[in-house]
Amino acid sequence: MQNNSNNIHPVFHRILQRKDKEALLQQKSIVIWFTGLSGSGKTTIAIGLERELNKKRILTQILDGDNVRTGINNNLGFSEEDRTENIRRIAEVSKLFLNAGIVTINCFVSPTVEIREKAKQIIGEEDFLEIFVNTPFEVCEQRDVKGLYKKARAGEIKNFTGLDAPFEAPTNPFLDLKTEGKTVDETIDEVVAKILPILSV
Template sequence: MEERHIYPIFDRMLQRSDRENLLKQKGLMLWFTGLSGSGKSTLAIALERELYQNGILCRILDGDNIRSGINNNLGFSEADRIENIRRIAEVSKLFVDCGIVTIAAFISPTNEIRQMAADIIGKDDFMEIYVSTPLEVCEQRDVKGLYKKARKGEIKDFTGISSPFEIPEQPDLTIDTSTQSLEESVAILKKTVFPRIVSFNI
C-alpha cells in the first residue's frame, strides 16, 4: 500500500470538544488530598451527588475501586505508591478527555506525587482540594482502627504517624471538616467547581 493512502487514526476520532458539547459540561479533575479520616471520601461522595442532581456526569475514583481493580498488583512500598498514583492519573486523564468530571480521593502524601498527577492530567484540568482536617480529629474518627495499629507499630509507613504528609503548597481549595459542616463544605465546593465545568445556566 502506498504511503499516501495511510491516514492517522486521530483524523477520524472525535475530539474532546465534541464529547463536552454532547454532555454540555467541561471535563475536570478534582483531586482530594489529606490524611486518612480527614473526610476526603465523604466530601467526594457528597459532591458527586450534588453534581448528579444538577445534571453533571462524574466518576469517583478511590482506594476501594482502584486497589481492587487495576492496581490490585501493587503494595504499599514507596515505588508502588508512586505507581498507584501514576495509574490513577492516567485513567483520570482518559475520563477528563471524555468530558467527565473525575473525582479522586487519595492521601497522595507528597507535593511531588501530586505534581506528577497534575502533570499527567494537565494543569488546566487539575483542581487540587486539600482536606486539612487536623491529625487529632482524624485519629478520633479512626473508624477502621488504622491509627491505633500505626501507633502500636503494626502498620509501617502510615501517613501522619510514621510517614510524613506534606501540606499542599498552592491548593485550589482548602476545607477543614472539623470546623466546616458537610453542608457548608459542599456549598463551598459547588461554588468553586461549577464555574469550571458548566458553560450554561443550571
C-alpha cells in the same frame, strides 16, 4: 524485554475529541483531586459533591483509593515505588475520563508534593483542581473510621502517613478546605460553590 514501541501507532487524532464529548454532555470536564490524611473526609465529601453535581445533570466518576486498590491496582503494595505507580495509573485513568468529557473526582492521600505534581503533569495543569481536605491529624485519629490509626499505633502498619511517614500539605491548592468545626454539608456546599462555575460549557 524487547521494546516494541516502533509497532505502536496511536490514533488519538482520528477519534472524537474532548470538545465533542463536552458538547454532547453540555459540561466542561475537569479532574478534581482531593488530598488529605486518612480519615480527613475526602471520600465523604467527594460522594456528597457527586450527588450535588448529579442533581445538576453533571456526569461524574469517583476514583477512590480503596476501590482502586481492589481493582486496577490490586497488584500494588505500599512501598514508595508502588505508591508512585498507584498514582501514575490513577492519573492516566483520570485523563481518559477527562477526554470523555466527564468530571472525575479523585480521593487519594497522595502524601507528597512530588507525587501530586506527577499526577498534574499527566492530567494537565489547567485541568487539575487540587483540593486539600485540611483536617488536623488529631481529628483524623479520633475518627479512625477504618481503624488504621489504631493499627499504626500498635505497629501493625508501617510508614503510616502523618504518623511515621510525612504528609506534605499543598502550598497553593485550588481550595484549602478546612473541615474542623464544620458539618459535612457545609464543606460540600463550599466545594460545590467553588467548582460549579468552572463546569459550564
